[in-house]
Amino acid sequence: xxxxxxxxxxxxxxxxxxxxxxxxxxxxxxxxxxxxxxxxxxxxxxxxxxxxxxxxxxxxxxxxxxxxxxxxxxxxxxxxxxxxxxxxxxxxxxxxxxxxxxxxxxxxxxxxxxxxxxxxxxxxxxxxxxxxxxxxxxxxxxxxxxxxxxxxxxxx
Amino acid sequence: xxxxxxxxxxxxxxxxxxxxxxxxxxxxxxxxxxxxxxxxxxxxxxxxxxxxxxxxxxxxxxxxxxxxxxxxxxxxxxxxxxxxxxxxxxxxxxxxxxxxxxxxxxxxxxxxxxxxxxxxxxxxxxxxxxxxxxxxxxxxxxxxxxxxxxxxxxxxxxxxxxxxxxxxxxxxxxxxxxxxxxxxxxxxxxxxxxxxxxxxxxxxxxxxxxxxxxxxxxxxxxxxxxxxxxxxxxxxxxxxxxxxxxxxxxxxxxxxxxxxxxxxxxxxxxxxxxxxxxxxxxxxxxx
Numbered sequence: 001x002x003x004x005x006x007x008x009x010x011x012x013x014x015x016x017x018x019x020x021x022x023x024x025x026x027x028x029x030x031x032x033x034x035x036x037x038x039x040x041x042x043x044x045x046x047x048x049x050x051x052x053x054x055x056x057x058x059x060x061x062x063x064x065x066x067x068x069x070x071x072x073x074x075x076x077x078x079x080x081x082x083x084x085x086x087x088x089x090x091x092x093x094x095x096x097x098x099x100x101x102x103x104x105x106x107x108x109x110x111x112x113x114x115x116x117x118x119x120x121x122x123x124x125x126x127x128x129x130x131x132x133x134x135x136x137x138x139x140x141x142x143x144x145x146x147x148x149x150x151x152x153x154x155x156x
Numbered sequence: 157x158x159x160x161x162x163x164x165x166x167x168x169x170x171x172x173x174x175x176x177x178x179x180x181x182x183x184x185x186x187x188x189x190x191x192x193x194x195x196x197x198x199x200x201x202x203x204x205x206x207x208x209x210x211x212x213x214x215x216x217x218x219x220x221x222x223x224x225x226x227x228x229x230x231x232x233x234x235x236x237x238x239x240x241x242x243x244x245x246x247x248x249x250x251x252x253x254x255x256x257x258x259x260x261x262x263x264x265x266x267x268x269x270x271x272x273x274x275x276x277x278x279x280x281x282x283x284x285x286x287x288x289x290x291x292x293x294x295x296x297x298x299x300x301x302x303x304x305x306x307x308x309x310x311x312x313x314x315x316x317x318x319x320x321x322x323x324x325x326x327x328x329x330x331x332x333x334x335x336x337x338x339x340x341x342x343x344x345x346x347x348x349x350x351x352x353x354x355x356x357x358x359x360x361x362x363x364x365x366x367x368x369x370x371x372x373x374x375x376x377x378x379x380x381x382x383x384x385x386x387x388x389x390x391x392x393x394x395x396x397x398x399x400x401x402x403x404x405x406x407x408x409x410x411x412x413x414x415x416x417x418x419x420x421x422x423x424x425x426x427x428x429x430x431x432x433x434x435x436x437x438x439x440x441x442x443x
Binding site: 042058059062114149 | 390
C-alpha cells in the first residue's frame with residue numbers, strides 16, 4: 001500500500017492549538033526511511049500496474065475500433081492466426097504511435113517482461129549502497145546472465 | 157488456431173480472462189506460475205496453438221511472480237538474499253535450457269520432469285508426517301553464515317515472529333540450476349521444483365519457500381520471455397487477457413497466503429504435485 005504521510009496533513013484542531021507541534025514525526029520514525037523491501041515492492045507494484053493499464057487500454061481500444069468483434073466468429077480466427085502479432089520493438093513502437101490497440105497490449109506485455117530485470121538492477125543499487133561487496137558481485141552476475149539471455153534471443 | 161471454437165473475439169477474451177484469474181489464484185497459493193494450469197486449458201479447451209499458449213504462459217508467469225511478490229516482499233515473507241543468491245543458478249539454468257531445447261526429445265523431457273516432481277511430492281509427504289515430532293535444528297552452515305542468508309518472518313496464523321536458519325545453500329544452488337533448466341526448456345516458472353528445493357534441502361519454512369519462489373520465478377521467466385517475443389510467439393490478443401486475468405488472480409491469492417495454516421498449504425501442494433507429475437509421466441510414456 002502507499003505510505004501515508006500523516007505529518008504533512010495534521011488535523012485542523014492540532015494546528016490551531018499547536019499543542020504537539022513536533023510529536024508526529026518523532027512518534028513514527030520508522031515510517032520515514034524507505035526500506036529496500038518497500039522500494040522493491042513498489043517497483044514491482046508500479047511495473048505491474050503500468051503494464052496492466054497499457055494492456056487493458058489496448059484491449060478496450062481494440063473492441064472500440066472493431067465493433068464486429070462482438071458478433072463475428074470469423075474475426076477470432078484471423079486474430080489468433082500466426083504472424084498477426086508485432087514481434088519487433090520497432091513494430092510495437094510504430095503501432096503505439098498509430099494508436100493501435102494490439103500494439104498497446106504488446107507494449108504492456110513488454111513492460112511486464114522488463115519488470116524483473118529492473119528489479120535486479122534496483123537490487124544491485126541497494127547492495128552497493130549497503131557496501132555489500134559479496135551480494136553486489138552476485139547481483140551483477142545475475143544481471144549479466146539476464147542481458148546475455150536477451151542478446152542470445154535477438155540473435156536467434 | 158481457434159478454428160474449432162465458434163466464439164466471437166469478445167467471448168474468447170472474456171473466457172480467457174476468467175480462466176486466467178482462476179489459474180493466477182491457484183498459482184500464487186501454491187508458488188507456481190499458473191502455467192501448468194493455463195497451458196492445458198488454452199490448448200485443449202480453447203484450441204489455441206501451443207506456441208501462443210506457451211508465449212502467453214511465460215508472460216503470465218512474470219505477472220504472477222511480480223504481482224504476488226510485491227505483497228510478499230512488503231510483508232517480509234520473501235527472503236531477498238536467498239532469492240538473489242539462487243537466481244544466479246536459475247538464470248544460468250534458464251539459459252542452458254533455452255540452448256538445450258532443440259537437442260532434447262520432448263518425451264524424455266516430460267518423463268524426467270514427471271519423475272522429479274513425483275519424488276518431490278513424496279518427499280514432502282514424508283516430511284508432513286514427521287511434523288508432529290520435535291523440530292530438528294539444522295547444523296550450522298559456514299557459507300550460509302558468511303552470506304548472512306538467515307532470516308525471520310511474522311506468521312499471521314500463529315501471531316508469532318518465526319526466526320529460521322538456512323541450511324546447505326550449495327545443494328539449493330544445484331537444485332535451482334536444474335529448476336531453471338526445466339523452466340527454460342518448457343516455458344514454465346517451475347515453482348514446483350523451486351519450493352521443494354528450498355523447503356527440503358535448505359530447510360526454509362514452507363511459507364518463506366513459497367514466497368521466495370514466487371519472487372524468483374519472474375527473473376527466471378524474463379530470461380526466456382525475451383526469446384519468445386523475438387520468435388513472435390507472444391500474441392497480444394491471447395497474452396493480453398491472460399496477463400490481466402492472472403495478475404488479478406495472483407493479487408487475490410497473495411491476500412490469503414499468510415492466513416493459511418502451513419499443514420493445509422503443504423497438503424494442497426502435495427496433491428497438485430502428484431496430479432501434475434502423473435500427467436507428465438503419462439505424456440512421457442504415451443508420447
